[in-house]
Amino acid sequence: MLPGFPLPPNLRLRADLDFMNRVHNLVTGEVPLAIFLSTMIESTGDAAAIGVFETALAKVKALEQAPLVVTPEAIPGAAADDQVQPGGPYLTTANREVSWEAQISEFDETLAIRYLRMGTRAAGSVFKIVIHRHIHGEAEFITDDRPRLSNGTGWVIAPGLGITNHHVVNARSALFGEGDATVDDFRLQAETAKVRFDYFEVNDTADGVVLGPGALLASDAELDFALLQLPNTFGIRLPLRLRQQKIGKRLDQPLGTRVNVLQHPNGSPMRLGFRNNFVVLGDDNVLAYLTDTASGSSGSPVCDDAWSVAALHYGSRGVSDQNLKLMGRLVKQENVGTPIPQILKHLAANHARLHKQIVDGQAGLKP
Incomplete structure (x- = not known):
């Protein structure tokens, strides 16, 4: 089925029934399958169909009202003859308030x-990059043995790039x-930069690799x-997949779309930002997120969430x-990135060879 096109009625019904079979009740206590069956009884005019729906609804309501039954094997430390005869089902005080699994939020x-x-x-x-500052062609030092450095993060956008x-x-x-x-x-700062992949642990003291001339x-x-041109010493590092379309989000739309940021904050081992990670705004020029x-x-x-890069x-x-609030608190700051389609558009117009290298590198990537 093509994205953006609705499912045909028979497949839509099958998908809805599959969902209702997986979710017994919502956090409100409502049972999706019972609501569906009641609606069908009210809307159909076929007597035979009504009988089928009423029979099914009676079974659902019986399950809804029945206490949760477990076996002694299901509870650590339970005796085989606890409350009932050995091997039979029984109900413990601890389980009397337990219901079937519930989908807590509106969406899965x-x-x-x-x-x-x-x-x-x-x-x-993804790599950590360390830049040694240069002033008028000379490397800058804080003291004789302390170079003035700054940290950033980078990633592979094409093989060797x-x-x-x-x-x-x-x-x-x-x-x-x-x-x-x-x-x-x-140019000197790019050539003397050190790049380091797989920096995941604090006690990993391996040094980075200098990028070198050109x-x-x-x-x-x-x-x-x-x-930046990456040295061959890194071996095969697959490029990240690139989104061809922007993530669109208007300010008047509710929060929903999420993004994930692999990063080296403060030059530390790699961390993943993926909590409270909603997109606030998305258009041709910027992607803003929390x-x-x-x-x-x-x-x-x-x-x-498919790990395709949407922005830099x-x-x-x-x-x-x-007026944006998150977890009851007013949000004051948002993070921002340049949408990937904008960068690709610029490269196509100004650096055709590099653009082709990136496009060719994307062609063989698996989703």
């Missing part, structure tokens, strides 16, 4: 275990009134991205919806 919030497996695989394509933020490579702070790095310093391939300050990040998270992939994370700002 569970995810297939494949979500975790795919997330682990995606983590292997990494992406991070322009401002990560720029390594300057507008907060302190610093201007942008010169063209030569920017590392900087393309960059754009407005879209805040920089493309997923937690920190300094060093810049350049992270912002992924949908670059920072935070005041929240777009001034």
Whole structure:
């Protein structure tokens, strides 16, 4: 069935019945199957069909009113002759208030275990990047043995090709009134940057790999991205899949769509931002979301629940919806990223070879 097209009635009915068979009652106590059968009795004019529905409804109501019955084997420490004869069903005080499983929220919030497996695989394509600042062609040091470094996150966008933020490579702070790095310093900072994959544990002291001469391939300050050539020493690192369509979300729409951010906040081992991770706003120019990040998270992939990259994370700002509340508290800040389609559009117009390399690299990826 094509996305966006409704299921035919027979398949829709089968899907609804499957849902009702899996969810005995909602948190309100209502039983979806009983509601369905009652509606069918009221709406049908066929006497034979009414009889079938009434018989089914009586069985559902009998199950609804019956106490929960378990066997002694189901409860640790229960005696075989507890309350009834050995081997027979029995009811304990602890279970008298227990009902069938309930779907707590309006929508099913569970995810297939494949979500975790795919997330682990995606983590292997994300790296920490460390930039050594240069001033007028010279590496900068805080003291004789302490280089001035800044951290960011990046990820594989095509075989042998990494992406991070322009401002990560720029390594300057507008907060302190610093201007942008010169063209030569920017290039030197890309070439002397160290990249480190699989940084998951604090006690992992392995050093990163220097990118080397010619590392900087393309960059754009407005879209805040920089493309970097990755050394062959990293072996085969599969690129992350890219979303071809933006995540669209208007401010007047309720929160629902979620995103996940694989990141190295503050240069620490990789963390995953995926709680309270709602999209606030999504259009052609920006994706705004509530997923937690920190300094060093810049350049992270912002992924949908299928682990396709929807945006390149670059920072935070005041929240777009001034009345937005989460868990009863007013939200003041949102994180933002550049939608991937915008970056691809820019590359197609200005760096055709790199755009083709990315498109070709995406072609063989499995969903």
